[in-house]
Amino acid sequence: MEYYSAKIGALIDELARLPGIGTKSAQRMAFHIVGLPETQVKHLADVLVDARKNVKYCKCCCTLTDADICPICDNPKRDHKTIMVVETTRDLAAYEKTGKYDGVYHVLHGAISPMLGIGPNDIRLKELMVRLADVDEVIVATNPSLEGEATAMYISKLIKPSGIKVTRIASGVPVGGDLECIDEVTLLRALEGRTEL
Amino acid sequence: MEYYSAKIGALIDELARLPGIGTKSAQRMAFHIVGLPETQVKHLADVLVDARKNVKYCKCCCTLTDADICPICDNPKRDHKTIMVVETTRDLAAYEKTGKYDGVYHVLHGAISPMLGIGPNDIRLKELMVRLADVDEVIVATNPSLEGEATAMYISKLIKPSGIKVTRIASGVPVGGDLECIDEVTLLRALEGRTEL
Numbered sequence: 542m543e544y545y546s547a548k549i550g551a552l553i554d555e556l557a558r559l560p561g562i563g564t565k566s567a568q569r570m571a572f573h574i575v576g577l578p579e580t581q582v583k584h585l586a587d588v589l590v591d592a593r594k595n596v597k598y599c600k601c602c603c604t605l606t607d608a609d610i611c612p613i614c615d616n617p618k619r620d621h622k623t624i625m626v627v628e629t630t631r632d633l634a635a636y637e638k639t640g641k642y643d644g645v646y647h648v649l650h651g652a653i654s655p656m657l658g659i660g661p662n663d664i665r666l667k668e669l670m671v672r673l674a675d676v677d678e679v680i681v682a683t684n685p686s687l688e689g690e691a692t693a694m695y696i697s698k699l700i701k702p703s704g705i706k707v708t709r710i711a712s713g714v715p716v717g718g719d720l721e722c723i724d725e726v727t728l729l730r731a732l733e734g735r736t737e738l
Numbered sequence: 739m740e741y742y743s744a745k746i747g748a749l750i751d752e753l754a755r756l757p758g759i760g761t762k763s764a765q766r767m768a769f770h771i772v773g774l775p776e777t778q779v780k781h782l783a784d785v786l787v788d789a790r791k792n793v794k795y796c797k798c799c800c801t802l803t804d805a806d807i808c809p810i811c812d813n814p815k816r817d818h819k820t821i822m823v824v825e826t827t828r829d830l831a832a833y834e835k836t837g838k839y840d841g842v843y844h845v846l847h848g849a850i851s852p853m854l855g856i857g858p859n860d861i862r863l864k865e866l867m868v869r870l871a872d873v874d875e876v877i878v879a880t881n882p883s884l885e886g887e888a889t890a891m892y893i894s895k896l897i898k899p900s901g902i903k904v905t906r907i908a909s910g911v912p913v914g915g916d917l918e919c920i921d922e923v924t925l926l927r928a929l930e931g932r933t934e935l
Contacts, residue, residue: 592746
């Protein structure tokens with residue numbers, strides 16, 4: 542990239558390594574950044590380093606947080622007898638945005654994937670097992686992908702013997718979705734999971 | 739955003755201010771960043787600050803660069819008698835990627851827009867005028883938008899009296915484009931600009 546400054550080139554390269562950012566977006570961001578006031582760029586850089594430095598895993602549910610115990614686990618108003626198991630903190634955030642779930646969570650930070658060499662010991666399963674003493678229900682909300690389903694099956698086999706209820710979130714046609722555009726597997730899932738009106 | 743750490747929330751907010759980055763992408767990037775090794779995050783932060791600190795405008799063509807004179811203006815092999823006028827350094831980069839243009843550039847850093855209150859004095863036009871002493875052709879490659887066209891007209895009126903050739907890049911159907919999906923104005927432009935086979 543002879544035609545940019547080497548510094549801008551380096552910035553574009555760094556930005557393009559972020560997930561979901563291609564060279565075009567990285568370029569757009571980089572030129573935006575070099576046009577910002579210097580203090581603002583410094584602030585962005587500080588926030589980056591600060592976030593990384595201060596983020597740790599909640600000692601209870603393993604979500605990313607800056608306290609020892611995250612605000613959800615620390616909230617006595619939440620139903621601590623219901624644990625929703627999710628793959629990532631982003632998935633937790635997605636369910637929190639609905640505002641309708643008042644149980645707690647457990648973040649696995651991944652899913653079992655023999656293809657990628659990720660086994661049960663590589664995700665936060667042990668941490669889940671030690672939380673089950675006083676739990677009524679474990680809702681498995683891993684993604685409806687191959688890995689997510691495998692993880693759900695594994696968790697169910699692991700927990701069911703202890704008599705705790707293990708449930709799986711429903712798979713089906715998304716609300717507002719167009720049947721015509723939806724893959725066959727989802728359509729079949731929706732059919733299998735049909736409920737009486 | 740009670741459910742994240744405040745530090746992650748701050749990072750997401752900062753990232754979402756970048757162009758083309760929505761909350762979802764910012765969230766994805768933020769969680770990726772807090773999962774990176776600390777040294778790598780530090781490096782990204784440094785590159786950001788470094789790029790901003792060291793970038794300046796080329797004294798000749800006004801492009802963003804880290805030298806006084808950019809590599810293109812500094813290259814004796816380029817045709818310095820042909821100047822392509824573009825709105826941004828990104829546009830310059832787009833033409834450089836074609837590898838077929840061997841003239842030099844002039845970056846306006848904007849386009850005339852009465853709507854946004856951007857007049858001829860707010861873009862790098864004066865810097866262009868002082869470069870015209872020994873120039874054969876000025877190719878106006880501003881965007882085919884309202885502002886870009888207005889800027890092109892303005893530049894043409896400004897330069898033509900001095901006898902220098904002023905040209906405008908062609909507007910028309912993009913290669914690989916589907917006529918069906920192309921707006922009427924472009925279709926008419928393509929028709930007007932037709933060439934004999």
